[in-house]
Amino acid sequence: MEVIVGIDVSKDRLDVQVVPSGEAFAVGNDHAGVEELAGRLIALAPQAVALEATGGYERLAVAGLSAAGLSVVVVNPAQVRAYAQAFGRHAKTDAxxxxxxxAFVAATRPQIRPLRDGETQALAELVAxxxxxxxxxxxEENRARTAIGRQAQKSIKRLLTALRRELQSLDADLDDHIRNSAVWRVKEKLLVSVPGVGPATARTLLAEMxxxxxLDRRQIAALAGLAPWTRQSGRWQGKRFIGGGRDKVRATLFMAALVAAKHNPLLKAFRDRLVAAGKPKIVAIVATMRKLLTILNAIxxxxxxxxxx
Structure with missing residues (x-):
């Protein structure tokens, strides 16, 4: 029988539940606790070890358990709660x-993908x-437009100067990170070859995706939250929506699509064709985002x- 491990993550503690045996225990959310947890789970040989995304508290456990050779999957907390409510499980404790x-992982079988390596993680932190x-x-620029007092204006200008200097420093660090890796140089060069895609977009995609x-075009669109889904019941059919996925990637692609719709002949013609057919402009841009991502995926x-x- 398959063994699935669920882990509830908090700042200081990891609560563990093993299915189907029902074994439950807790360890500290620190290096010693993760090392102890990895040793206990290796002996169980689980098919999957699942943790919720908790804003970063799960990173140590994910990294340590993955390094131990365990199949780790990070699940969406909203989907887990919706699953619990669907079965009438309204009580909420760590255990x-x-x-x-x-139970959610056992029922839905989410795909377990390789985690980002050390270089990709470092790039992701710089991009973030x-x-x-x-x-x-x-x-601060918005505050500068509304500030009236001279002292407030001076404070804003000082802070803006410091922030712009820090931005330049981060861009230099990103350049060094890319330049020091032949693999990253090749990948960035491929992505920025597409009109409308600049270094910031390329680096965000390399770090976050x-x-x-x-993956194929449908899978990569779903991963970015650009796969449309439909609401339908009987003869009634609602509007199609996009959502979920990686919001940082989607936000970056939105800006890139706006640029590409002006400067990339292929994507400009694609967007204009949709608008001419009566599609709302925002719908045309979302479709352009999806097409741009498909092109980048193929490249x-x-x-x-x-x-x-």
Whole structure:
């Protein structure tokens, strides 16, 4: 019988539930606790070890258990809670949550994908930090437009100067990270060969979507949250929506699609054709995002740069 392990993650503790034996225990969410947990789970030979994404508290456990050779999958907390509520499990404790996670994985069989390696993780952290700095710059620029007092304006200008200097430093670090790896140089060159895709977009995709080029177009669209889903009941059919997936990738592709719809002849013609057919502009841009991602996926798969028709 298959063994599935569910782990509820908190800042200081990992609550573990083993299905179907019902064994339950807890360890610390630190190096010693993860090492102890890995030893106990290896002896059980589980088919999957599942943890919820908890804003970073799960990273140590995911890295340690994966390094121990265990099949680790990180699941969406919203999907787990929806699964629990569907079966009337409204009680919520750490032990119950661990059991629900294990039951969810046993029922849904989510695909277990390879985790990002050390270089990809380091790149992802730099890209995330750059995104945070850009957001802070935008916020301060907005405050500068409404500030009236001279002292407040001076404070904003000082902070903006520091933030822009930090952004330059991060861009230099990203350049060094890419330049020091022949593999990253080749991948970035392939991605930026597509008109509309710049270094920031390429680096975000490399960091946040290492599966690019390894999945088919439907799978990669679903991973980015660009696969449309339909609401339908009987004769009634609602609008189609996109959602889920990796929001950082989707936000980056949105900006790239806006640029590509102006400067990439193929994607511009594609977007204009949809608008001419009566599609709302936002629908046309989402379709352009999906087509751009499909193109980038094919380029990474074939290892051939963009070639204009």
């Amino acid at each position: 119950i949550d661990a059991a629900v996670i294990a 930090r750059r995104r945070q700095i850009v957001a802070m710059i935008v916020a 290492p599966e690019l080029g390894l 990474m798969r074939d290892q051939k740069p963009w070639q204009s028709a």
